[in-house]
Amino acid sequence: MKKRMIALLVIVVLLVSACSANTEKKEEAKPAEETQTEVKNQDDKDSNHVKNLVIGTIGKNDIFNIVSAGGIFGSMNYNGFTQGNFVYRDENGILQPFFFRSFEISDDGKELTFTFPTDAIWHDGKPVTGDDIVFTFDYMKNVKKQGSLKELESCTIEGEGKGKLVFSEPMAYYWLNSSSFNSRVYPKHVWENITDYREYTGEDAAIGCGPYKLVKVDKESQTSYYEAVPENNYAGDVTVDKVTCQTYSDKSALLMALVQGEVDAMYNYANPIDAHLIETAIGVPDVDLGESDYSGNFQMTYGMERKPFDDINFRKAVRMSLDYKKIAEVINGSYGTAPGAGIIPPSCKGYDSSLPILSKNLEEANKILDEAGYLDQDGDGFRDYPDGSELDVMVTQQFSSSRQELFNRLSESIMASLTELNIKSHIDQDSLRSDEVWEKNITDGKYDLSLGYTTSGMAYYSSAFRYFLADPRFEGEETWIWGTFHNDEYRDAYFGMVLAKNDDEYIKNSMKLQNMANEYCYAQALCWEKAFFPYRTDKYEGWQNYPSWGVINPRTFFVLTEK
Incomplete structure (x- = not known):
């Protein structure tokens, strides 16, 4: 009996063991099935990837240096392309995390705390570390002399993946906003012994920690090639495997290449396709014009340090004399419209819709x-100064090789309006000699009417009002001054805007500057525009057309997929 009981116990133990073994085998098999599913899902994801996105541009493939940021390589990095930009602006102009995984500004505006990825890599395989971040801010402040970091007191790493910037003044909001597309982390092991960063041409000058790395340059054909670095997935999984940037001689050749399917989309920083050119692409199958409101603008600044534009009556009369319909056609074809008296267009932060639209009277x-x-006191058909002396208004054009013809046509239109007022005028030939001569004349206030341009990048934060600033914050401050409107209220409002602690302060001061433009007429916009950054729709989906920027933007490489 005892032996039978032992035998039964042995059988039970064996059965239990067998069941347990079978259970363990099933549990071991389950992860394998899950892995197969995960692999399949990943394969499905990868099958939708864009294999090679071809971007057309008129920017040159000539400089590959992450610090000097020249050529198409530099402007592509406004999108965090090969670089780990700290933040980026979304389609609504709102700052979003990129290399900074999160960020927060203190109530007093003096501290910026942030988190950063601990698994990011440089394109040479080395890890991105906290030392790189600390080095970067020291380099930007003390080597590059970045003005927005002048008041930076310290950059410290506060723990794994955490850091803090401390400013002596409430500059955190200003630095973050003004540097949104041109500040990024630098590899310490590349740049720590290089002070002449503009001239550095070593192969490692292009090394970054962005989602793409440079793999080849063909300078003869003006082409550069890039491959994805999936580890640096700051805005989600990278969905574009390779990118080719192809340079064309001009916008006409670029648009033709896009129409013919040689390129998938275009990218030119602050340089959209001209309105008269884009009309040739209307109705072309599989081509979207990429139309959006443009945040930049052409503007005219009044030289208020000399006669006759030191007189507000003269300024207001000239503003009323302009043919805004004709000027809009010159600048933006049938798409342009008359601007508002507050200068900045509706797409800019803080736009005041209560101000009037300019019109001819x-x-x-x-x-x-x-x-x-x-x-007219001498009977020659032209107005004279009240004292009887000759009045001859000088029109100064911004020196620009790419926009010279357009500035010529603008000058003609404005001078025609002056003639209607019986005001004699002439072109400033001296300022056409070079960029250096033009800038010196503008800085010295040697102009009557100055025609200029605000790019979309400047419009995002510093805005057109930066160009009208006539006085620094304090005596001895190192900054460029192109304006002639010496007014303490204007100066305080401008710096109150750019040095704001938050959006509310920014908008409040922006609206004040707009109202002062209407009241004092120190400058004016010439036109509000539509921008065109065309792209093809036949192969890919997920395009996001950022206003003033186009479909090649910081989100492109994380959302674009094959149809």
Whole structure:
């Protein structure tokens, strides 16, 4: 009996063991099935990847240096392309995390705390470390002399994947916003012994920690080639495996290449396709014009340090005399519209819609000048100064090889309006000699009417109002001054805007500057525009057309997939 009981116990133990073994085998098999499913899902994801995105540009493939940021390599990195930009702006102009996984500004505006990835890699395989971040801010402040970091007191790593910037003044919001597309982490092991960063041409000058790495350059054909670095997935999984950047001689050749399917999309920083060119692509199958409101603008600044534009009556009369419909056609074809009196367009943060739209009123303009004493006193058909001396307005064009023809046509239109007012005018030939001569004349205030341009990048934060600033914050401050409107209220409002602690402060001061433009007429916009950055729709989906920027933007490489 005892032996039978032992035998039964042995059988039970064996059965239990067998069941347990079978159970363990099933549990071991389950992860394998899950792995197969995960692999399949990943394969499905990868099958939708864009194999090679071809981007057309007129920017040159000539400089491959992450610090100097020249050529198409530099402007592509405004999108965090090969570089780990700290943040980026979304389609609504709102700052979003990129290399900084999160960020927060203190109530007093002096501290910026942030987190960063601990698994990011440089393109030579080395890990990105906290030392690189600390080095970067020291390099930007003390070697590059970045003005927005002048008040930076310290950059410290506060723990794994955490850091802090401390400013002596409330500059955290300003630095983050003004540097959103041109500040990124630098590899310490490449740049720590290089002070002349603009001239450095070593092969490692292009090394970054962005989602793409440079793999080849063909300078003869003006082509550069890039491959994805999936580990640096700051905005999600990278969905574009390879990118080719192809340079064309001009916008016409670039648009033709896109129409013919040689390129998938175009990218030119602050340089969209001209309105008269884009009309040739209307109705072309599988081509979207990429139309959006443009945040930049052409503008005219009044030289208020000299006659006759030190007189507000003269300024207002000229503003009323312009043919805004004709000017809009010159700048933006049938898409352009008359601007508002507050200068910045509706796509800019803080736009004040209550201000009037500018319009021509020649009768009122003549009345203002007559009453102010600007009459034809010598009988030559042109107005003179009230004291009888000759009045001859000088029109100064911004020196720009790419926009020279357009500035010529703008000058013609504006001078025609001055002629209607019986005001003699001429072109400033001296400033056409070089960029250096032009800038010196502008800085010295040696102009009557100055025609210029605000790029979409400048418009995002510093705005057109930066160009009208006539006084620094304090005596001895190192900054460029192109304006002639010496007004403490304007100066305080401008710096109150750019040095704001938050959006509310920014908008409040921006609206004040707009209202002062309407009241004092120190400058004006010439046109509000539509921008065109065309792209093809036949192969890929997920395009996001950022206003003023186009479909090649910081999100492109994380959302674009094959159809």
